[in-house]
């Protein structure tokens with residue numbers, strides 16, 4: 263944790279803080295990259311707007327880069343603040359409610375053996391299932407044993423914890439299985455099921471778990487935060503049974519080392535493109551410069567080049583592209599990408615896009 267103290271370092275009052283966790287972030291293609299998860303950013307109300315936060319951001323990103331990490335991520339309490347520090351919005355999630363009375367599936371989902379489990383025992387089972395599913399969803403953050411203990415612990419906090427039900431889908435053939443964590447609370451004449459997470463490496467287990475959640479006795483509705491492309495909508499016979507109440511930003515990505523970050527992910531179709539990356543916050547860092555990216559579904563290499571650029575973009579826009587959830591056409595249309603040859607934006611959009619939208623269920 264970094265701090266700034268008012269007055270003497272030993273006796274003065276701490277007036278500003280910024281911390282960071284270490285995670286492995288899943289990228290398109292199922293590869294992972296060690297990242298810093300920036301958190302606990304705060305400045306006392308008595309000391310705001312004097313530049314303390316900016317000072318902490320400079321120190322923190324110097325430290326993260328010195329550690330050799332190519333990327334920092336965060337969840338923003340205020341989404342306006344971090345663009346100036348090179349963060350780009352990279353993942354969003356949908357807040358949905360499904361009316362259980364209209365929640366029949368268009369076709370029968372695959373069957374799975376399901377087993378209810380006490381959360382006290384879930385710590386032995388859930389981490390392996392979570393890790394098995396991680397490669398299928400860009401944006402997933404690894405969870406340490408301490409993190410799991412907090413998420414499944416008795417104390418409820420915004421990161422997790424408190425009383426929950428746990429249902430586990432047993433492995434079947436090559437399918438490692440999965441789980442759902444949820445809560446049931448009285449709601450008028452019935453109950454509402456609030457889903458904390460549904461984790462599955464395959465479409466079959468995902469569907470079986472959702473069928474279970476929608477069939478909880480007395481449930482009037484199921485409330486959940488899901489990937490924006492969650493397949494549950496497409497199982498429903500009546501798609502209007504699912505109401506999307508909100509779509510919200512979640513992960514913001516800050517690239518600190520462009521070659522390392524772009525080499526680590528995979529690309530949907532072969533791409534060869536020269537990117538000119540600008541970085542106002544850290545102009546002399548490893549993010550800014552001109553880079554040749556060659557990549558495909560099996561690997562990628564990104565190296566400095568003197569060739570003419572195909573596109574120019576800020577490091578924040580590049581962060582938005584990293585997880586495959588933002589279309590380069592939209593970034594170009596809103597002035598965040600400048601193209602220097604025709605077809606360049608199309609090539610980037612097609613290669614950087616991915617088959618599943620990024621999603622992160624770990625609040626930090």
Ligand SMILES: CC(C)(COP(=O)(O)OP(=O)(O)OC[C@H]1O[C@@H](n2cnc3c(N)ncnc32)[C@H](O)[C@@H]1OP(=O)(O)O)[C@@H](O)C(=O)NCCC(=O)NCCS
Nearest residue numbers: 303304305310311312313314315316338339340342343346
């Ligand atoms: C948000 C917060 C950390 C800013 O701290 P601060 O020390 O006042 O910020 P600084 O004076 O260093 O300002 C840094 C930059 O952010 C901008 N900024 C600060 N707060 C902002 C806000 N609420 N909205 C938009 N911009 C903001 C400043 O204008 C400044 O911009 P510039 O350097 O480009 O000119 C502080 O107000 C705070 O702790 N707020 C309550 C908790 C909170 O919202 N935390 C955010 C975590 S995501």
